[in-house]
Amino acid sequence: MNKPIIGIPIGDPAGIGPEIVLKALNNKWIYDICKPLVVGDIGVLQRIGGIIGSELELYRIDDPEQGKYCYGSVDVISLGNIDAEALEFGKVQAAAGKAAFEYIVKAAELANSGKITAIATTPINKEAIKAAGVNFIGHTEMLAELANTKDPLTMFQVNNLRVFFLSRHVSLRKACDMVTADRIIDYVLRCDEALRRLGLNERRIAIAGLNPHSGEHGMFGDEEVREIEPAVNKLREKGIDVTGPVSADSVFYLALKGKYDAVLSLYHDQGHIATKTLDFERTISLTIGMPFLRTSVDHGTAFDIAGRGIASSVSMEEAIRLAAEYGPGYHKS
Known part of the structure; x- marks a missing residue:
């Protein structure tokens, strides 16, 4: 079976994005349906992995073709664009907003080039994005510009x-x-x-x-x-x-x-x-009309619980599942 590669930018590193990504990828069934590829910072993932007691191996790669895509090993394209130790969980930081935007840019680049099948995004923080001087109001607007698409459609799916x-x-x-x-x-x-x-x-x-x-x-x-x-x-x-x-x-x-x-x-x-x-946790946002499909969790960065290891990954799991389900056919349309 030729499984789709699903790009997963980790969102604002000060939010719950890195945590829900690692928790989601601790489910073997995700590897049964796709090849998950994380775009982010390996230092941030290592730090949050220590907080949640993750035993997953973080495997740094530079290109999707280098990935192992096997359960127990998380393939990461690490941009190294933030000081993981200086990062303050749960706070608006310009550096985190800039990093989050760069993860999205890299994921879109991979999708536009056909190296990944679809993108499943994690939360970004609008205040942090603004503090970083990024002139976009949200994910959809960023991706529309990066995909050269005017006014893409947003669709929510739950059940x-x-x-x-x-x-x-x-x-x-x-x-x-x-x-x-x-x-x-x-x-x-x-x-x-x-x-x-x-x-x-x-x-x-x-x-x-x-x-x-x-x-x-x-x-x-x-x-x-x-x-x-x-x-x-x-x-x-x-x-x-x-x-x-x-x-x-x-x-x-x-x-x-x-x-x-x-x-x-x-x-x-x-x-x-x-x-x-x-169903709050299983409501997933899909962005349709771009050359590639994007799915997303439909909750925010949850700064109030970021870095505490208590975030639920259900929505992230659903976003990856729908990206894997719809992504391959979407490309063929």
Whole structure:
């Protein structure tokens, strides 16, 4: 079996990223489905390994082709870009933000060159990134630039619930203004293509309502009547299996039960609340539309517990699993 190589940048070294990576790679089943390749700093991993009592061997390599990819040995491309002993766990540090960005750059470079199949990312800290003078708000924006891709799609998956987002890191006021027929049409067409690339033959997409009860025909807001319904009609004319608006208080439940294959959430928190309430640890973020697939844990750097050895690696394990599941087919699309 030709297993996919999954690149795993360790995120902000002052956060829980290095810890959850080592804990995840202490599961043999991960090596059964893929070849995990860590991008980070071997000194940081050695330090956190001592804290958690890890017995994993850290094997430094310079190129993915040099990896052992066997359980018990963690292959690491170490950039040596931070003083591991001086690093303070749980604190915002410009040096940690700079290092985290460089891990992402290296992973993207490997993915763009085809040396790895997909990327499974760990948390970065926006304050540390800003302190380092890196002019990106988050992972998605960084990777989009590195992959020369405009406005890639974000999809969350937890169990069989898939959620796309019409807008991400903008104010709620601005998010409402972004609910336009043209934008919805563009996004649903790209969501349909993204689902196809992930291997779904049936692609029933629901659009969540924006207002309570989808506006009740304009009684509680007219975005549904003015923007969403016309978009749905045009999309159906194009042959897209789309339904909407469907009241946001029921659409995610209906999708979970199998009525829809995916939901287009109209703003950040609408879809985040639905997925994370269902299963916080197993909610995984996928970035789709770039030349390579990226999956990610959907939690932060957890500075309050960083360096204490108590972080759960469940989300990291799920991110690696989905990267291994979807990555190879995604490349062939």
